[in-house]
Amino acid sequence: MEGIIKNIIYLGPTGSYTQIAAEKFCANFASDAKKDYFSTITKIVREIDEKGAPENEGLFAVLPIENSIEGVVRETVDALAAAKNNPQIIAQTVIPIQHCLIGSGKKEDVRRIISHPQAISQCSGYIAANFGKNIEVISANSTSAAVSMLEGKDADYASIANEFCAGLYGAKVIDKNINDVKENFTRFVLVGKRYLPDTPKTRTSIAFSTKNEPGALLEILKIFQAHNLNLIYLESRPSRRLLGEYVFFADIDRGEEEIRNALGEIRAASDFYKFFGSYGLLE
DSSP, rough: TTTTTEEEEEOTTTTTTTHHHHHHHHHOOOOTTTEEESOHHHHHHHHHHHOOOTTTTTTTEEEEEEEETEEHHHHHHHHHHHHHSSEEEEEEEEEEEEEEEEEESOGGGGOOEEOOOHHHHHHHHHHHHHHGOOOOOEEEEEEEHHHHHHTTOOOTTEEEEEEEOOOOOOOOEEESOSSSSOEEEEEEEEEEEETTTHHHHHHHHEEEEEOSTTTTTHHHHHHHHHTTOOOEEEEEOOOOOSTTTTTEEEESSSOOOGGGHHHHHHHHSSSSSEEEEEEEEOO
């Protein structure tokens, strides 16, 4: 794969869980790839959408797409659905999430906690048990951005992020493994406009919408049943076009080549259809 992936962009800043996933993809596919980060998922998808192939087919992106506790990362699926040039999911990997409370003082000093909303939610029980209702919670674009925001702050500020990130920014780990659920994992995807050769394809992701009438969704679900397809994931999101209009996001545990006929039937029965990619798991 060396030479195919020339540039990888990810959700930063340095030290994010997404960077850890990016390093894993690079170790397997492109050890010499140039890496850079963006401040939001939407900016990353816009960059890969507008600057991918044919002008820059070596550009790929790493995005968080699903957490085992919080579910789908909505900004990611919404941004992919809105992309005009249809960047594809190439591969996926899973990273364990082990949150730490990071700051410059002691736990009893903390009055404000900064982190990404999903990290805050994943540690909500810990926050309630240790800090009560008077704690101020501040949102950041990523967990690593939260740690970077501690610079110059007093000891009453803390963030939630990984231990690797604390070391990069010279911050202190106040408390380790603060996840409410210890078995916590996030699925990350590698996105681009060119498939990598010889990579397995065991999962397919699509989006579709139906007519707003009784039985419309059932007719599409019957297609899955008729082709004996296991629907791993199904969720609706607002279409962002009309109030009350929704788009369904679905994952199927088969590669595209095995289910091409079923996908054709789903597309024909849908008002809107988008193929996000067929890809495998990088261990």
